[in-house]
Amino acid sequence: MIRERISNAWQMLMGNKGRSILTMLGIIVGIAAVITVVSVGEGAKDAVLGQFDQVGASSLLLSVSSGQATDSDLLTADDVEAVREQISELRFVSAEHQLIGRTDKYGDSTMIFITGIDQDWMRISNLTMTDGRQFSLPELERGVPVMILEEETAKRLYPGRSPLGEIIEINLQGSLREVEVIGVGYSVVSQMTSFANTDMEMPMIVYMPLSTAVNFAGGEARFSRLIAMADSPDHLQTAGEQMINLLENRHGNQGGNLYSVTETAQLMEQAEKVASIFTNFIAIVAAISLLVGGIGVMNIMLVSVAERTREIGLRKALGATMNDIMWQFLFESSILTFIGGVLGIISGMLFSRVIGYYLGFVPTVALRIVVIAVLFSTAIGLFFGLYPARKAAKLSPIDALRRE
């Protein structure tokens, strides 16, 4: 009997295809929005958290307060050496030095972001080579003018060929430096940067030995950031406190609160929290659009009840009970929202794929969300179909049948 009722409802829906599709549209859009938002949100979260995983849960980031610190409070190479030697709980300690230059090698003046790195930086940031080699120890120590191109940069400027051995002339505040490319690689940092791809001018992203970058900058470098990795997550807090004490002693600025330490685990937690809040917020917006879709279904079903008084009256005259009429309308609205839900899921999955493709990560379509979406949209059909269905069932057949 259920099968016959469904096929009867289906027949009535197919008899008015245009309206059936319009009714479904709200549900399709609503479900597609929910699936897209949640999948893209989850995918982005996975991508960001994946990068933190690479950094490792036992990393520390020490930064110098940018507002109050004077030049003398900034860190020197000696500071880095002192931290490395005196704090035994730290396995790796590294400073990075960033420079911005330009080159005319590729036509118009191209901007170059240079990150000066040392051996510890390569370990902490997990610099992985796809071509060529990493910096050798002598290169790191002597400040040899060599560099590693970030993978995306290499792909863009040397499509289909290797940039190894290329000499690039870099203009750093007026002075020209020639640097040889010895490798191509990627790290957490470069992946972070690729997120920001816009149609703005695309800078080159390159790595050089820290000593080379310091030389280029005029021989004396001062750093505002220091990255360290503890030998165990348990030592993170004490190591962080020791770093601050040591640096305050060396710079004579105790109590100035100029240095602060963040554990990457905390950053990860924060990022996760922010991502969740963001996803939840948009999911709520999407759910509201679904609700609006449901109200749309209700409206159309109500209009449909009004338009179909004659049919309802006739069915009653032919022996339909109030229950028969109610179930017919409930089946109709549930079929509409169920099909709308399925179509919404398909278009949501396609849409999140497209978005993921342009943002550079794979959206995560959770089965949980798909199941919830189908159940929810069918529930909407039942819930918002109930009022029109009851109205239809209670309709008196008398006037309807005689009305011409």
Add this chain to the structure above:
Amino acid sequence: MSNARGSENTLQKAVITMRDLTKVYRSATLEYPALRGIDLTVNEGEFVSIMGPSGSGKTTLMNIIGLLDNLTGGYYELQGIDSSDLSDAGSAALRNRTIGFIFQSFNLLPQMNLIDNVALPMLYAGVPAKERRDRAREALQHVGLEKWSQHRPTEISGGQQQRVAVARAMVMRPSILLADEPTGNLDSLAAEAVLKLFHELHAIGVTVIIITHDISVAHRADRLIELFDGRISNDSVLTGPDGRKAALS
């Protein structure tokens, strides 16, 4: 001519019995008595016309006969069952088995083909799918429209649609055919074809009740009931031009 139908003196089985039946329509500000005390008995196998001017209560009477409306006062029995005992489901089932409806505007569902339209009453009776199809085809055959079974109602003429409606009305083999202005939308040729079907059904024992404005249609019946102002103003046996219909009671 009046009071031709006594109610007690019949040996035939009564299919419709009404005693002092009243119906009052109420709105917030208005009370309108549509029926003001109807006493009526219709026996099995009768062919009855109900006539009356607009507002005389014809439609209300038909709705009450068809269990589509509740009565305000009095008593109504259909096939020996007191209508006040019936629930919604009970009256739907009784209506489904007992009464075949014919409407002025045919009321076929445009979303369905003709055979599905004819089969519709059997859906509510819970008849299995195969039997539904067979019986619907048989009924269509009976009204001469079998070859149109897969077509939609909009593809055939009004007269053909009304014949499909007759097939639908009879597919549950009801004892009463209740027709509301069945020829109102038809030309005389199509009307004649429909009335011929009514006579055929009457001949096999179906009780036929026609509500009509058309005096020539009304006079095709054996008995004419006239309504005025919510009361039966006249109830008479009709004699056809051939004298065939006089032999009642």
